[in-house]
Amino acid sequence: MSFCFNDANVAKIEALKKRYPSAQALSLPCLWMVQYQEGYISLDAIDVIAEVTDTPAMEIYRVATFYTMFHLEPTTQKRVLVCKTLSCKLCGSDAVLEQLKKHDVLVEHVECLGSCGTAPVMQIDDVNYENLTPTKVDAIVEGLR
Amino acid sequence: MSSNIKVVTRHGNSLKDKLYLPAIYDGVKVTFKHLFDNVTDMNAIDTLEYPEEQPTDITSRYRGLHRLTHRADDTIACVACFMCATACPSNCIFIEAVDREDGVDEKMPKSFFIDTLECVFCGYCVEACPCDAIRMDTGIFSLTGNSREDFVMGKEQLLSHKGAFGEEVSCART
Amino acid sequence: MREVAIVSRKFAVENSHTLSVAQAHGAYKTLEKLHTLAPLEIIEIIKESGLRGKGGGGAPAGAKWALMPQESERPSFVVINCDESEPGTFKDRQIITKDPHLLIEGILITCYAVKAKHAYVYIRGEYAQYQDVLQGAVDEAYVAGILGEVDVTLHRGAGAYICGEKSALLESLEGKRGHPRLKPKQPEPEWYFGNPTLVNNVETIASVPFIMEHGAAAYRAYGTEKSPGTLLFAMSGHVEKPGVYEAEFGVSMMDYINHYGGGMKNGKKLKAVIPGGASTGVMTAAEADNVQLDYESLRSMGLSLGTGGMIVMDEDTCMVSVLKNLLEFYHEESCGQCTPCREGTGWVDKLVGKILDKRGSSEDIDKLLEVAETMNGKTICVFAPAVSAVIVSFLSRFRDEFEAAL
């Protein structure tokens, strides 16, 4: 199985190339595109990105493993990011986590999501769900189906 | 006086000391006392009637024949680090190392020989071992053989020796 | 308390992120005036205003702008740091969602002053939904012809706290791992693919239009002598109404918490406050009673103002578990480049974990301080020194709690 950027992404890459002094700068945007297109970042995709960005594939792989938001393994479950950092912890992220364990989702315990004022918070598909309570968690996760 | 003759001054503080004869008498007295005791009671002799009689006073600190210890899982404890061979003053330990494939460790001896004819039983190898893999606690003090080769102990033989004082497995490698 | 709205003036306006609403409320007015001034004159105004970087360090912005070459063979760039990852900090997100055009206006002024034609906004990966709002505003500005001569590109990070450090951010923007760079030997601009680059925080740039419009003196009318102007202070944790509220430097911390935050949650007693984001250390309730929110006051206590994102903790909070929580954060986020940070953050995390599990000994507390000492001042960036300061601040103020946990 080999990877190809879809047409929309190919157009995006062409547009982005004009906006950076070097193609290497496209590695993060490309990794994002791959992740949205495929759900995860495969080694094939890394090779394609390496070609697009004119950068060694290893460099792209190093980058992909550095940033925690990139996933190198596919999953069929819904990823739920729960913030575990201080403000959320003080405001009850442990209860949120306990509640989430009862659902069939892939819970990722992540560091600060930048919603300290509306803690506790979780993020699903780039959307923050704030001021959570266990009841709210149930409603939100049920709503995903 | 001839220059070849050296005058030795008598030692001692008193005349009795300077005479020497009383001291000689004291010494001879001890000798004859033992002679007399031994002749009258054969059991008082400290000599062992070996091999009919075997020693009973071998302690755990006695440096007997070497052995290679096992880990708790019964595999060899030695990792072929060559520390014993390096420390050995008589260069009588011969090791060949090899990749260990059983997943227990990375490295083990493919062959491990101690030439006990060259060995001076100093125990440096035991001191040097970082893995408590070689010991001299077998209590074996007597080695016999028909050829020189019989005294070159291989890995299997060294592994087969049992410890004589209870501590069977390597303390360092569990 | 004097109400002030320099950056937050359009926050309450509905749909302020759209160009029409923003313009109706005065957005982009300064652009007409902009070209009547020379770039160097603008830098002078910024210098006079005493504007300080609001990303945590508080370095004077004007001096940084002045490092940018006015004549350069290579193109200059402006990079806006919106990698807001410091726990307790969530102010830049308010700007990019509630008044993105203020930021764009600030960018245009900055680019003019430092002769840059392209600005990048580096947004943390977790802010995708807020990035969309800002991207919408940028698109509108392109359509309206506000952007075009100057380009603005949004660049999304992907979950690395260290990319908030300016040189790590640039590495990341170059498409590499976010490793901070070795520091230059003399003052010089940052470099993006070898091109001179200015890196500023979102709020710093968003403060620029006000200064342009009303002059340096108007900005200096707020705040203190050394910390002029305002900051989007924020609070979270055990307060009734957590959130972001703009206030001038120098206000009393307790006044701020009581006035905007509605006091402590459930009427509990205050125990401790982390003054400006996780890395700024911790203070006791007694210290919080007397402290003013400006860089110098906090510096004198051995703490720092950081981004002004306060984390408020009530009497029921266990300080050992708070420190453990923070150290887990640092352990997770260390980039792993320098030995003291890579190994030290893990060790202190595990040590505090040991104390929290009641397996610790008094030696472990001393060891914590010793490791903290080793982590201080021996690394490329200030991540490890910040961790070190956090440990020291916790142990110097709440040592009894740690000892009780043994």
Place this chain on the structure above:
Amino acid sequence: MSEMIEIIVDDKTYRAEEGSLLIDLLIREEIKVPYFCYHESLGADGNCRMCMVEIAGQKRPQIACDTLVKSGMEVNSKSTKIEKVHTDILELELINHPVDCPTCDQAGECSLQDLYMDYGLHDAKVTIVDKVKHDKKVDLGSNVMLDQERCVLCARCTRFTDKITHTHELGIIGRGDEAKVSTMPGRKLDNPYAMNVVDLCPVGALTSKDFRFHQRVWFLQSAESICHGCAKGCNIYIDHNKMKYQDDVIYRFRPRRNDAVNGFYICDEGRLSYKELETNRLESMLYDGVVVDEHEAIAQYKSLLTQYQGRVSVVIDANLYSEEIEAIVAYAERIGAKVFAPLECYNDPSFADDMLKSAQRAANYGAIVKMGLETNMPSDAGLIINFNHPTHFNAEAEIHFSTHKQESNALLLPMAAFSENSGSLINEVGLEQWCEKAVEKNSPAPTVLSWLEKVEG
């Protein structure tokens, strides 16, 4: 070239080029400074934080690898304060290290061990038991084994594949204390210089599959020599040892620094060429496939020489030492033989690259050219006396001084290989270099010079 200035290190004055790296000065002047990540050929990376020194006027200790020498700079490299810094950072390097020196092949030449002896020597303060775990046995390919737990993440190996070979196989992946060196999943380290990462690695993370476990390094003796793989003349150490009751054996070749020739590196093919010196060696004198003693061999030699008087050609291998070549040429003159040193067979363009590998695969190529010897193939030869030249010649009769066994009915006389003899070589650009004698075999084959004495005696 920049101005030479004076700086003070530990109260002594040194001269250095302004703006050069302080650590280079410290290394050059042999002032003890601990470091892992710095390497003269890879430059500063500043990640290990070990090379800290105190600089007058600076509040904090500074890393010497990122400090430029300035006139009047005062450096202190051994105060109690700075020694504590070294000790403390070294301790951090060790907290997640498995400390498995007994099984580690780097033991004896490991920077961590050496620095622990210099700066550590304390009991472990680490009480945490859950060290970070990684893979301990990764076969990277190209004879390189990786132990991720022993790695100090100095990034020398990754910088080598990035900056020197530009092949980018290695990288540090992950971050924080989970960071580790790796290749991309399913891919291998694959370049002709790959094994240099083993030398570069300051600790036991990268070891040579070819060498590891064969010998402990403290038993080895090193001789300074030159690689015979091609005409580049890369400087090497021949690491060899004679174990009790055994023969003297070469265990490995290591590159030896020479900035004028090979810098810090050698190619893998050259590095592994030591194996040829240990295998398939001609050990006895043979005539017509039958073992003969020295007396018979010399008698046979002389009778062949008499029989083909006037129709004798001498052929010389371009890997022989200059001294040997000169002696052979002089001998040929005495017996009235023509001298040939055909070079055609050494030419292998497929071997060449723009780093260290030369298409001329003969170590003393330069000497043959310099002496102006006939490089054509010998023609109309009755008898060919071949001094280890690899080509098979058609002649009525042949006498072959050879290091290695071969299928031949000729008079085969074993001779010492370059590692068993000393002499000088001239490389392809005319640089003359000396090779030490390394190996003393239990029953050594005669050298060319002693053979000449024997056959003329």
